[in-house]
Amino acid sequence: MKTIIRKAVTFAAATLPSVALAMAIASGTLSDARAGEAEAKDLLKAMSDYLTAQKAISFNYDTNLEVVTKDHQKLLLASSGKIEMGRPDKIRATRHGGFANVEMVFDGKTLTLLGKDANLYTQVEAPGTVAQLVDALRDKLHRPLPAADLVLPNVYDELIRDVVDIKDLGSGVIGGTECDHLAFRAKEVDWQIWIAQGEHPYPCRYVITASQVNQGPQYSIQISDWKTGTDVVADDYGFKNATNAKQVDLKKLVDIDELPDHFAPGGTK
Template structure:
């Protein structure tokens, strides 16, 4: 699953001749060939996923800038942010903030809770699976998407490697002070680029998604910041309803579809 649903996109700043920060051990960027899949680019995703699966306690935050395309092709830019605290295999807290809403997700290994603080409402479902299973459960059964959900799928059989139609090594760039390998992929009507830190501990630092099904080519850009030595306590994963909050049912997609034509 590639997170194309988080935002329609952002107009990325493209450099006519991007700098490549060469190192003696760095692979040479592949030449762009339509439909070609560079095995090294695929292996980079596998290595990143394998490393992500080794992270037991971490905090990752993201800022997202995207585009909405109007009927006359004018683009409107919007932004959002999210932060996730994780203690594998089965504890998570996420907070998503946009101008329209604030949403929080808590998972303590026994139950998952979705909270809307501004509306003073929350929904809780019983669940005991790992974080990858939680991602699938929330989306498949309830239509709820966890921010940065791919972090829990890369390095597992659910990673969408078999759907990649072209892959290339696009060189190197700095994201803040981190030297990153830059890769570009094509998947159906989606082009996406990822910047992964170099070295033995590869982490995603930037993601750009372009929607080619729209002639306006809307894009989204996400930056990721990592804290691999967080100081949070496990008590943060347990949801305690604030005073005045109301519990509401989180209806499954199956229930919503009951009685509908099949």
């Protein structure tokens, strides 16, 4: 019996340091995770504050939109464009891809959509701010603006809503710019953002993954040639019909979205 007790005590003495070490590692991991989460929130808030403070912004962008077919093949639709914005109610956006070559102009009162290839345009009365326009484009006109989340006045609140998990993944380099790489998980999507380090924490890349959709298709936008203030050229956001484009109803202005009209969501086209 004494031998059994001695062995049990010896085993416990040898094991306890390992258990304590494991607990310390686990505790350290949890502490690091909490610290990383707090730092990630601070970095995102700093980006949001910087963007909100800019009265004029312009940047070029490249987007990739993944489409998953019914037989699980992923197709990647690529486009490029430029956005110029004057707060609170002026914006000009262009997008050129394989299916669309379109320009959108908003002067605080009227929204103009120009299909450059077809040389057709439509106009919609939409008085208000850029934030109100973003909502109208998404909910009423079904023509969402690229990188819409990033041009809103309350970027942090919009992005952090419904987030359930946050990770600070350290540094990454986008287009030669060193960035802070953050990853977030929300109820319906996962998203990542790369934020330029330094005095101008602008977003360099933004990736959204539809985690609840089969095959997890992604939408990504990469930003370049970031400019603010007096470096932003577009001071006139009125529409000038320089090509004598024909005015038509919005329904007749086809293929002006990143997803071409012949791609039917959930369909067979």
